[in-house]
Amino acid sequence: MNPAKLLAFAGNEFRTGLRNKWVLTAVMIMTLFSCVLAFAGSAPSGATKVEPLTVLNVSLVSLSVYMVPLLGLLLAYDAFAGERERGTLSLLLTYPIHRYEIVLGKFLGHSLILACAIGTGFGAAALLVAWDGASASALIAYGRLAASALLLGMAFLTLGYVLSALSRQTTTAAALSVGLWLVAVVLFDLVLLSALVADKGGTFTTQVFPWLLVGNPADGFRLFALSGLPAGSLADELAPPPGVSAPTAMAALVGMLIWTSAGLAISVNRLRRMEL
Numbered sequence: 001m002n003p004a005k006l007l008a009f010a011g012n013e014f015r016t017g018l019r020n021k022w023v024l025t026a027v028m029i030m031t032l033f034s035c036v037l038a039f040a041g042s043a044p045s046g047a048t049k050v051e052p053l054t055v056l057n058v059s060l061v062s063l064s065v066y067m068v069p070l071l072g073l074l075l076a077y078d079a080f081a082g083e084r085e086r087g088t089l090s091l092l093l094t095y096p097i098h099r100y101e102i103v104l105g106k107f108l109g110h111s112l113i114l115a116c117a118i119g120t121g122f123g124a125a126a127l128l129v130a131w132d133g134a135s136a137s138a139l140i141a142y143g144r145l146a147a148s149a150l151l152l153g154m155a156f157l158t159l160g161y162v163l164s165a166l167s168r169q170t171t172t173a174a175a176l177s178v179g180l181w182l183v184a185v186v187l188f189d190l191v192l193l194s195a196l197v198a199d200k201g202g203t204f205t206t207q208v209f210p211w212l213l214v215g216n217p218a219d220g221f222r223l224f225a226l227s228g229l230p231a232g233s234l235a236d237e238l239a240p241p242p243g244v245s246a247p248t249a250m251a252a253l254v255g256m257l258i259w260t261s262a263g264l265a266i267s268v269n270r271l272r273r274m275e276l
Contacts, residue, residue: 005101012109068152077177
């Protein structure tokens with residue numbers, strides 16, 4: 001692997017991704033919603049004596065679950081399908097660059113865009129509520145949220161690569177990406193909730209549910225981010241009900257890392273087998 005060549009390729013992907021109008025729109029929406037949550041969160045913090053930054057932290061977890069996976073998929077859906085459709089992938093593969101370097105270069109460039117988007121949105125919101133000072137524990141929890149949100153975006157970024165590598169057209173990749181977002185972020189929790197209600201504290205609740213929870217990167221992110229908040233904060237209201245087993249934060253973190261690694265490995269393998 002040539003680090004200089006890899007970084008140059010990543011830089012090109014970063015500049016290309018910044019020109020994507022859908023990505024820029026998602027970043028602006030995320031920043032706007034983060035600032036709105038920062039203003040709205042000042043009211044409950046005064047009534048519950050909870051630090052404003054902690055209230056914002058809890059609010060941003062819910063926002064991130066929806067927006068960050070969508071941003072990752074917007075960056076990834078045409079990573080291979082688009083270049084294949086335009087005919088640039090065949091040209092790219094004639095260069096002296098390994099196929100795994102192509103995937104890693106795209107991943108680094110797009111991850112940097114995710115980091116900038118999360119940093120912009122979270123940073124602007126934090127400045128609005130923490131300008132008069134924040135405790136060390138609240139700042140650490142906020143940093144934990146930002147880091148885990150980036151990992152969540154990376155997981156969906158690599159899953160988007162897989163869908164893009166499996167598709168011959170960008171429209172197909174886009175449709176599959178939207179479907180993945182709906183299933184993982186919206187429908188998955190509804191199905192789990194229905195199963196919990198039907199199970200009434202049985203085997204599914206105690207044995208199967210925890211594994212399904214960490215098996216979804218969106219739920220794993222929520223669990224990991226909320227576990228870093230101080231005891232007695234508003235996050236306690238989001239804890240599982242009595243009788244429902246909750247996996248550890250470390251298991252949730254490992255789950256997100258596994259999804260990210262698996263997505264990269266499958267994308268490289270698919271690119272090697274791809275017929276141009």
